[in-house]
Amino acid sequence: MDAELLQRFNPEEFYRHFLADGLRPDGRQLRQSRAAELRKGALGSACGSASLRLGRSSVLAGVRAELATEEALGRVEVSVELPALAGALFREKHRALGLMSFLSNTLTELLNSPAVFDPAQLAVQKEVCWMLNVHILCLNYDGNAFDLCLLAAIAALEDTRLPALMAESGEVPRLAVAAPGSELVAEARQLALLARPLPTTFAQMPGGQWVLDPCAAEESLGASVSLCLVEGRWLVFHQGGGADAGRFLEELMPLARGEMSKLTRLLEN
Template sequence: MGSTNTSGDLSSEMEVDAFRRLFPLHFHERHLLESIRTDARPLGKARDTSLALGAVASANGSALAKIGCTTMLAAIKMEVMTPTTESPDEGCIVIDFHMPPICSPIVRPGRPAEAAPVVSKQLSDTILSSGMIDLKELSLVSGKAAWMAYLDIYCLDADGALFDAALLSAVAAFSHLEIPVVSLNDDGRVVVVSDEDGGKLDKEAVNKEKRKLKLSSVSFSLTCILHKNYILADPTAEEESIMETLMTVDCVALTRQRVKELQKILNEAISDMEVD
């Protein structure tokens, strides 16, 4: 009897898997009728999120962020640059988003992922326009020297909501960032003081100790799928690939009240779609 039940269970699992592969949208919609998703989440529930700071020892700031299986590694390296004449008292931030072939079966070796430049631009627009970082904080010597912060984000596992996880890792990396100590040499150039120098400086330091970068706000985002009359928060890669409309909303210091407002906006958007 035990072997018969085992054989029956296996056969049922194979039938369900075959149905899911052949008719993925119908498979998901049958779950939505019960107000549940294929991973057993309620429609509005996001996946578990985790953060680990200092994931890259050689970086000035770094973080590993996970939303469900979606995994992002963010690292920041600081370099001294000459500021532009238009902004002599400001530093600069350069952001690159990378999707290596290991992150997803749809990313092929030797071919750039289509989503990479889109996410990279979204990150730049969000971080620079949110006012989260005051670029004047990156200034060293007016008109002569400022910090260039190179932020690289690597997608290690692309299982949906890429921008949400990438932004989370970027904010965490900036919160972990320590700005190095620098001094002026005999030529008047800014020199980064390494730990091997033991704090011995020939010239007075421009900044006397490592310091944290002040964040005036904290930016988050929430990606949702609008499918018929359903709202699915924090979609997986499978859900994104088969459903109708994807919407990402950027928020600053997300609160419960803001979540309610976001829900109202999404409901209004669905009503407008049904009217059209």
């Protein structure tokens, strides 16, 4: 049968041919991730931004800071958008919404956890603080949404510089972004994370092997698991498929640990 036909009508068999040789159809080894390309400060209009490419997947993340009054503590709110533009998979609204809510909720929870982010750096005055909205837009989807969105969010937050503030007189005195030469109430400041949560995603292939950094075709074959390392501890997001928990511990977690230095290098350059 024609290779292209086989891939379309019997992807499992198609993959089995490659996996027998320890290769994947795009030429990668089983434990090889795609080339990543990160650019910080991709948007001029946001307080902080980043664009990330992972093979053919690409996302754009921007941080918008808003002053909030009557809030005790600032927060990070993440919203992930997967438009139909990013892939035919998301033409069906219901499916896209499910993945979007999973990513938005999980990343919001992760980036607000006390081990990762210190909300004290968002405080301005008594009862005035910054709220950060991290908006992540997927431009092209080819698998591994979790790693892509989390890394882009981290890079955008680390790129964020909160603007200086001045007091604005008027009927109701309030704070505004400082004009040059005005008297400052708060200095501009750079955000920092306490620890970087670093993700690694694996997908399970028909033979039961796990491959690193799956593309969309590989994800659709079966289970996938995203491991997220926060200060030496793990968060595990495993969806849809039978897997041996022992293999996570013995095989995937050490592998994920090995990827950390590469991810740190990516975020630091």
